[in-house]
Amino acid sequence: MIQVRDTPLPxxxxxxxxxxxxxxxxxxxxxxxDNVSINVPAGTFHALLGENGAGKSTxxxxxxxxxxxxxxxxxxxxxxxxxxxxKDAATYGLxxxxxxxxxxxxxxxxxxxxxxxxxxxAVINWAKERRELxxxxxxxxxxxxxxxxxxxxxxxxxxxxEIIKQLYLGRSFIVxxxxxxxxxxxxxxxxxxxxxxMTERGELTVLMISHKFHEVTKxxxxxxxxxxxxxxxxxxxxxxxTKDMAAMMIGDVKLPELDTRLxxxxxxxxxxxxxxxxxxDRTGLKSIxxxxxxxxxxxxxxxxxxxxxxxxxxxxxxxxxxxxEAGSISIKGTRYGATRxxxxxxxxxxxxxxxxxxxxxPKMTVTENLAFxxxxxxxxxxxxxxxxxxxxxxRAASLxxxxxxxxxxxxxxxxxxxxxxxxxxxxxxxxxxxxxxLIVSNPCFGLDFSAVAxxxxxxxKARNAGTAVLxxxxxxxxxxEMSDRIMVMSExxxxxxxxxxxxxxxxxxxxxxxxx
Amino acid sequence: xxxxxGIWGVxxxxxxxxxxxxxxxxxxxxxxxxxxxxxxxxxxxxxxxVFGAMxxxxxxxxxxxxxxxxxAAMATGAIFGLVHGFICKFPKVNDIAIxxxxxxxxxxxxxxxxxxxIQPVAPRLPSISLGGWSDLPQxxxxxxxxVLFIVGGLxxxxxxxxxxNTRIGLILRVVGDSSDAARAMGLNPDTVRLLATAAxxxxxxxxxxxxxxxYPGSWNEGISSGQGLMAVALVIFARWNPIGCFLAxxxxxxxxxxxxxxxxxxxxxxxxxxxxxxxxxxxxxLIATSSPTRALVGAPGALSITK
Numbered sequence: 001m002i003q004v005r006d007t008p009l010p011x012x013x014x015x016x017x018x019x020x021x022x023x024x025x026x027x028x029x030x031x032x033x034d035n036v037s038i039n040v041p042a043g044t045f046h047a048l049l050g051e052n053g054a055g056k057s058t059x060x061x062x063x064x065x066x067x068x069x070x071x072x073x074x075x076x077x078x079x080x081x082x083x084x085x086x087k088d089a090a091t092y093g094l095x096x097x098x099x100x101x102x103x104x105x106x107x108x109x110x111x112x113x114x115x116x117x118x119x120x121x122a123v124i125n126w127a128k129e130r131r132e133l134x135x136x137x138x139x140x141x142x143x144x145x146x147x148x149x150x151x152x153x154x155x156x157x158x159x160x161x162e163i164i165k166q167l168y169l170g171r172s173f174i175v176x177x178x179x180x181x182x183x184x185x186x187x188x189x190x191x192x193x194x195x196x197x198m199t200e201r202g203e204l205t206v207l208m209i210s211h212k213f214h215e216v217t218k219x220x221x222x223x224x225x226x227x228x229x230x231x232x233x234x235x236x237x238x239x240x241x242t243k244d245m246a247a248m249m250i251g252d253v254k255l256p257e258l259d260t261r262l263x264x265x266x267x268x269x270x271x272x273x274x275x276x277x278x279x280x281d282r283t284g285l286k287s288i289x290x291x292x293x294x295x296x297x298x299x300x301x302x303x304x305x306x307x308x309x310x311x312x313x314x315x316x317x318x319x320x321x322x323x324x325e326a327g328s329i330s331i332k333g334t335r336y337g338a339t340r341x342x343x344x345x346x347x348x349x350x351x352x353x354x355x356x357x358x359x360x361x362p363k364m365t366v367t368e369n370l371a372f373x374x375x376x377x378x379x380x381x382x383x384x385x386x387x388x389x390x391x392x393x394x395r396a397a398s399l400x401x402x403x404x405x406x407x408x409x410x411x412x413x414x415x416x417x418x419x420x421x422x423x424x425x426x427x428x429x430x431x432x433x434x435x436x437x438l439i440v441s442n443p444c445f446g447l448d449f450s451a452v453a454x455x456x457x458x459x460x461k462a463r464n465a466g467t468a469v470l471x472x473x474x475x476x477x478x479x480x481e482m483s484d485r486i487m488v489m490s491e492x493x494x495x496x497x498x499x500x501x502x503x504x505x506x507x508x509x510x511x512x513x514x515x516x
Numbered sequence: 517x518x519x520x521x522g523i524w525g526v527x528x529x530x531x532x533x534x535x536x537x538x539x540x541x542x543x544x545x546x547x548x549x550x551x552x553x554x555x556x557x558x559x560x561x562x563x564x565x566v567f568g569a570m571x572x573x574x575x576x577x578x579x580x581x582x583x584x585x586x587x588a589a590m591a592t593g594a595i596f597g598l599v600h601g602f603i604c605k606f607p608k609v610n611d612i613a614i615x616x617x618x619x620x621x622x623x624x625x626x627x628x629x630x631x632x633x634i635q636p637v638a639p640r641l642p643s644i645s646l647g648g649w650s651d652l653p654q655x656x657x658x659x660x661x662x663v664l665f666i667v668g669g670l671x672x673x674x675x676x677x678x679x680x681n682t683r684i685g686l687i688l689r690v691v692g693d694s695s696d697a698a699r700a701m702g703l704n705p706d707t708v709r710l711l712a713t714a715a716x717x718x719x720x721x722x723x724x725x726x727x728x729x730x731y732p733g734s735w736n737e738g739i740s741s742g743q744g745l746m747a748v749a750l751v752i753f754a755r756w757n758p759i760g761c762f763l764a765x766x767x768x769x770x771x772x773x774x775x776x777x778x779x780x781x782x783x784x785x786x787x788x789x790x791x792x793x794x795x796x797x798x799x800x801x802l803i804a805t806s807s808p809t810r811a812l813v814g815a816p817g818a819l820s821i822t823k
Contacts, residue, residue, distance in 0.1 A: 102696065102700050106816070115701070120683045121683065284807060
């Protein structure tokens with residue numbers, strides 16, 4: 001194919017439209033993307049919906065030049081273009097904001113912006129750059145402190161800085177990959193509202209990958225739904241209901257439903273009691289201070305909060321990974337120090353966030369990882385000296401089939417499993433046997449519809465069987481669906497508590513944002 | 517003791533010792549700071565240092581110019597760095613293991629090639645006398661400062677400035693903090709690290725040249741007392757900040773001069789214990805400034821020890 005560069009290069013600040021025609025991408029015999037044609041006119045806000053593995057990111061990567069499509073073509077402003085690399089995409093004004101931040105954490109915002117430019121002078125004149133950045137920022141819908149290292153910014157600010165980076169680099173079409181997964185509802189609304197404003201003024205075209213229907217219905221003009229690599233439907237958002245979109249997304253698959261919530265018994269005994277816990281956070285500059293937190297048997301207590309407000313530290317204290325400076329934790333009335341012995345006696349189980357790195361030995365096999373709770377006890381009780389490999393294998397086989405963990409082999413390293421399957425495997429290990437207290441942190445982060453439904457159903461089942469559950473999550477929808485009570489954590493403290501049934505999202509959001 | 521100075525000889529001797537002993541630490545730690553800022557550790561700098569000392573001495577003997585000796589040392593140091601960087605770009609190669617191998621290789625090669633140069637005398641690097649205002653010979657001798665110390669101080673300032681104000685400095689920090697971000701920017705982390713390791717090797721070799729051409733100013737197999745290894749610890753202690761490296765090297769040098777200084781004022785008992793002062797000091801400071809519940813501030817994110 002001869003590369004023709006007859007498209008006039010875009011002007012910064014003037015939206016470009018794109019169109020794909022019959023985009024197909026094959027990896028060997030696997031077709032990841034099958035004849036997908038989408039049209040995103042200039043100055044529109046287009047949503048791309050689909051489950052994990054539906055081909056959303058493959059499509060976007062073809063547009064951005066990370067992949068070279070097997071067949072099909074891409075047009076920018078009505079002219080066909082060949083995009084060989086992200087650099088080519090950049091010349092046509094196409095940019096992308098990734099789900100995982102690509103900002104360099106130890107550099108300041110200004111440094112991150114300047115070093116990403118195509119031409120950086122050998123010696124950077126910061127006085128001049130700062131002046132130019134200040135002029136540039138005046139035109140921006142959001143203000144971000146540019147002189148602080150990016151690692152000190154909140155997730156919402158980082159996300160905004162990523163978008164500002166794309167605009168600074170002169171992109172006029174940007175792909176947003178699940179941009180609100182780390183934001184509070186209020187932050188998400190603000191950010192998307194401002195971005196939508198830019199599309200309405202014709203400064204920007206947006207293609208947003210999302211899982212959240214309410215965002216799509218509120219902000220997008222049109223939507224395209226992918227399922228297993230194929231176009232499952234598309235249309236104007238104003239003409240589609242959430243139900244239509246969900247049906248296009250998952251097809252006729254029946255999702256596991258949550259068990260009916262059994263009422264919490266009035267005399268349910270308190271399982272976990274946390275009193276006056278104080279601990280420094282990982283920067284050592286701030287600390288968490290949990291006054292009083294009680295979780296009863298058969299109850300799910302949800303902890304809401306923007307990431308970085310001490311939830312991780314609280315989970316670490318409860319798991320024994322972070323020594324508290326003051327206060328006490330007791331389980332079923334006895335003091336709890338999170339040793340292996342104590343957690344075994346009290347049937348405490350723990351599912352941390354990012355379970356692959358926090359609850360697994362990534363290079364050990366699935367069988368071995370599944371045996372972490374039991375390998376050192378004999379079936380009859382007492383400490384085991386020799387490993388009973390046969391029993392470990394049998395147990396692993398039954399857990400794998402019970403929890404539908406998809407793995408090539410029981411003896412493959414657990415790191416080879418997909419995120420959802422690692423999560424399922426850890427859930428299988430932690431939820432088997434008697435569980436009196438379950439501490440779960442962001443169990444569904446980054447998982448698709450069916451995996452999420454499955455995992456939530458398992459947790460609800462455990463709750464109905466009398467397990468006390470402490471659920472730390474950044475996803476408010478999840479907390480509202482799962483919890484009996486919701487508490488909000490902000491700046492290391494529990495600042496608000498409400499029964500989930502009468503919870504008001506805007507009040508919770510305000511407390512999350514620190515207005516209390 | 518001579519008149520007029522008495523006990524003041526101790527701080528003066530510590531100052532002089534700090535300047536004299538710290539110079540190789542300054543160069544090796546600045547070199548290692550560059551390498552580590554790019555996300556790689558080169559533990560082989562002890563070997564590079566000794567090989568640099570041998571090269572500098574041998575070339576100075578043959579050419580008659582200590583400066584050509586220093587340049588030759590830098591060239592061999594850069595080659596050692598390039599070899600380290602080249603091997604490390606292959607997948608599943610551990611930079612620390614390669615560093616240890618390169619250290620042994622450098623030491624062995626230096627002793628092998630350096631045998632004929634133990635006898636001849638090389639021209640020494642010059643020094644600048646800043647003590648002319650004083651009548652006291654002790655003050656004058658303490659303020660006779662070698663050229664390389666001044667160069668090292670300026671270099672620390674220049675690096676500190678360059679890390680934030682130049683394109684190369686920013687690229688180095690990007691690569692050291694996140695390989696993925698660097699690739700997304702179209703940079704090749706392996707190339708940047710290769711060059712950073714070469715630059716680090718060249719600087720470490722200057723440290724070696726100082727040992728053989730200024731203080732102690734001769735070439736033999738016991739010329740280094742682990743400066744190349746201690747400097748790696750100094751970089752962590754200095755939190756990867758070039759000016760911090762300079763100050764840490766001075767502190768370390770000063771602590772090292774404590775033993776000889778006490779000996780010179782007549783303390784005869786237990787001064788050997790003070791020879792251990794730098795190591796005790798390093799241990800104490802590292803323990804005092806570290807914490808199991810806090811992340812290490814300033815550590816380059818892509819460094820293999822922080823993963």
